[in-house]
Amino acid sequence: MSKLHVTTTVNGDELDFVCPPEETLLDALRGRLGLSGSKEGCGTGDCGACTVKMDGRLVCACLVLAPEAQGAEIETIEGMATGESLHPLQSSFIDNAALQCGICTPGILVAAKDLLERNPDPSETEIRYWLAGNLCRCTGYDKIIKAVQFAAAEMRGETA
Amino acid sequence: MHFVSPQSTEEAARHLAEGGAKARILAGGTDLLVQMKSGMVSPETVIDIKRIPGMRDITEEDGGYRVGAGVPGQQLNEHAGVKSLWPGVVEACDLIGSTQIQGRCTIIGNLCNGSPAADTVPAMAAANAVAHVVGPSGTRDVPVADLPQGPGKLALEEGEFVASVLLPARPKRAADAYLRFTPRTEMDIAVASAAVSLELAEDGTVSDARVVLGAVGPKIIVATAAAEAIIGTKLDDDALEAMTKACRDAATPIDDKRGTVEFRTQVAGVLAKRAARIAKDRAGERT
């Protein structure tokens, strides 16, 4: 079992690690790079808690082999805030009580950020379908949807 | 396990032939990694084909589109040309998994996984899509409809893999549609599904049709009798009823955790009927 050396860009920083070829990107992020904000809820792509962005598209980090990240650009929850400034979605989730236990929150925030980058004014239905791959068992989704709408309005420059 | 990233289809085919049954192609990985996690497969070689030039491209070809094996679902869904020509294939693709899965999954992976419930396979089969197969002894083109042989089984020789799929050109007044039944709105596997592709004559009569069912047999079912039931009609209620019945007659489903024989048979007919209506409406708009 030979290990592989992988160089990848995470949240703008070029990082590298060595891993066995069957290791997932999620395990590499959490175990080798110390980025434990992405969570493993299922390991099979059914819950979205490990959502990260890879080369411009949302993926479940549990369904990516770490060696595939060679040369890739990856964005995780740890890169969402800028210094002390939270992303409007992050603030909105706190202000609108869109989290209870918080375990699904990182994945949902990464997914919602990508949605708003593609569609600044999504309908409630569009948000619900976009986030259908992010399970939340605490909130019934209601406050999450409202928090995304609130942040979207703010980002469009509309004072909500 | 070895991880290789070949730079050409020939190199990939060589790895695949060398690795034999212990080698697996990795494109989107949304099935492969799940199977590895569960211990269902333990490959010794994983061949990542996404770095082969052209694998992530959608290119126009003879009025149709060639879709590379590394093209993720979301990229296909974003492609205005494919969406306009084969809306049913695109909507089938869009139904696979979540937004995150769409960032990785491929229609060719969906085909090669060999699941009778795969969403894009009935749609591609209804579309007369053709798979471009690369192997140790060269390349060949095979209709998608001929590849599935049963759960997990494809008509591929050792060392062969599907490098692209051609969604062919089609005339005006032609369109397709795909519907599946799942208990949830998303994140689910088809309990029954139906793809209908049809062409209309100028007077709105169905001049040609293909009806393909999914998840109601060990592999997709090309329901020829169902297609014949609507050819030459304007999809009046009698024709649709005949098609629905033909679909139910063609279905050979099983009872499992996702549905019963009775339910699948019943619903396959309903879905085909509804898909036919949608396809006809779409075809009417493509003038």
Next chain:
Amino acid sequence: MNKMSREKQDFKVIGTRVKRPDGIDKVTGRAQYGADLVVPGMLTGAVLRSPHAHAKINAIDTSEAMALPGVKAIVTNADFAALDDEFLLDVADNCLAREKALYHGHAVAAVAAKDAQTAKAALKLIKVDYTPLPHVTDVDDAMESDAPVVQAGRKQENVKGDYSDNVTMYCEFGHGDLDAGFAKADHVIERSFKTAATHQGYIEPHACLASMTSDGKADLWCCTQGQYFVRTLCAGILGMEASQLRVTASEIGGGFGGKTTCFIEPVALALSRKAGRPVKLVMTRDEVFRATGPTVSSSSDVKIGMTKDGRITAAYAALRYQGGAFPCETVAMGAQSAFAAYDLDAVKTEGWNALTNRPKEAAYRAPGAPMAVYAVESVVDELTQHFGLDPLDVRLKNAADAGTLSSYGPTFEAIGLVATLEAAQKHPHYSAPLGENQGRGVSCGFWFNFGGNTCVSLNINDDGTVGITEGNPDIGGSRASISMMAAEELGIPYEQVRTIVADTSSLGYNDVTDGSRVTFAVGLATIEAARDAIKKMCSRVAKIWEIDPDAVIWENGQAKPSGPNAGDFEPMSLAEIAALSSETGGPIAGHYEVNADGAGVSFGVHLADVEVDPETGATKVLRYTAFQDAGKAVHPDYVEGQMQGGSAQGIGWALNEEYIYDDDGMLLNAGFLDYRVPVASDLPSIEPVILEIPNPGHPYGVRGVGETSIVPPLAALSNAVSRAAGVRLHELPMSPPKILKAITSKG
């Protein structure tokens, strides 16, 4: 001074929607959950599980696995202490099987190795010699006298009748003359129901990190609803003294009752003890479904008599629950909840629990109540349809209220059911028009709520801010609510209070975060700890002013002379008192320890609109409104969140969620793909309507709100689907094949 009445008080902090203190950690990925901790020298653990539903374990050969390079320890049940206590023994035997594997997925042995790959490889080298035994997974089958017996000798004395040894308990509740009651009815309906086992479905799998040293001291980090109970269980199972085991609760990624016991923690401790290294053990999702507690599945018969004007004359329910391979008494909660919403002259419920070859049941949000109330509310709905009556009118006509002798014994104090029903009746949802294939369902729901052992320390910092140490993991915003109650009582801004969750060595015992007890009981203890601190601050001020301590009162965050006779002094703020504490006797802290009583029951009423596709049996939830009595909503956002979250779980239970077993007793859907919890696009917006009928047992009137909300959705959905489809459903989940079959068979 100490016992201020807060009724009708204008609250300053309570009822506002402040930001939770752990918010930034949780939106930036910084919060540390069970699987997130890493320590030097850590090993990785993995668990071997039974491939059989029921099998005798003849021998476990670990020699080959132990010889694999990188494997540091392997444990089996034999590594646990010899136990006499039946309860502890059950927990231990569920963590690692002894003598028999009792269900598919039951843990049999565990490995600690240098990494995950090695641990996984080692599992394949452990040889277990099994003799498969006949199995049973269905509750009714398990009760049959000739059923395979899961565990013999567990039957309680009061179980009568020709049942198998799987029937472990019997209970009955009620009052009045049933026969006379049924005789008075204009119509009597008797129906049988079934509900499937459902899982709590928390997104965070169980995870822990154990570190034990050779002198017998241990630290355990885990995601749990109760670190003290984990300590009790683990210390018992490992044969340790409680003082030598410190348990720290990580942030918790959901629990809903499912993290109130142990599954892997004693195993990780045993591995660490044997390996002499820290061991991290994290469950996969597959293991969570196979081997942690779902709720019970049920089979029940309900018989209700009603007069034509809608008065219930008699009511009877027989409930049969299975809670897996170990005894449980959840059916007693169901039997007490079944008719709690009704003021009845004649009522009786009976309950039986049966053992099956399934994972041991764990608490799930109002454990036992949803399935009992589902059956009752379905029959009530059918009776209202029979007489053509309004479903809410009928419930109001029979509603329990203050002074009602409840169906389970106690007489109710002030309760909010009537107000909740009236609010539902007045809400625009109730009169909104319905279209073709659509139906509206109504259901009441009830939960007891709980208080329990609670211990809080409140420290006045020398800069005038306040630190609170409490012992219950924050599962949905409780740090905020507790800080709010302290700020309210002390009269200082919320932002000046910080609440932390203590480990087991830093604070006295606290019961598990269950029974919707935290905002009620920890809140009560926090308010009392604040009052204790206030009393001490007043006495410090008395010292400074050189007057009698009783002559100092506390108002709006300041100490003041009680009146002109006490003297003329400038009020002193908390900050001023804190700054001088060193000169007036040292640090100031308030404490409170209590086994809290008076939790106050909570009622809810839900309205659900659905549309059923008559050709496929698919159900779409169109509109959903939840009404609930919160006593006093401390942080309304998080009260609403509990109502919405419970509703969503109940909707999932009603429509799709279920444990599916094959004929061999194998669980077929141990994953989120086929277990099917609701996703965002499955649900409409769930509108919460909070009612506030103060609980006399809490200084601010708070009632627990966490559990009631999962009780009404089952029947609300079933009643809505039954009305939309024009045919009554008697089984959950109402998956599309069942609905389509019912529609087809009605013709």
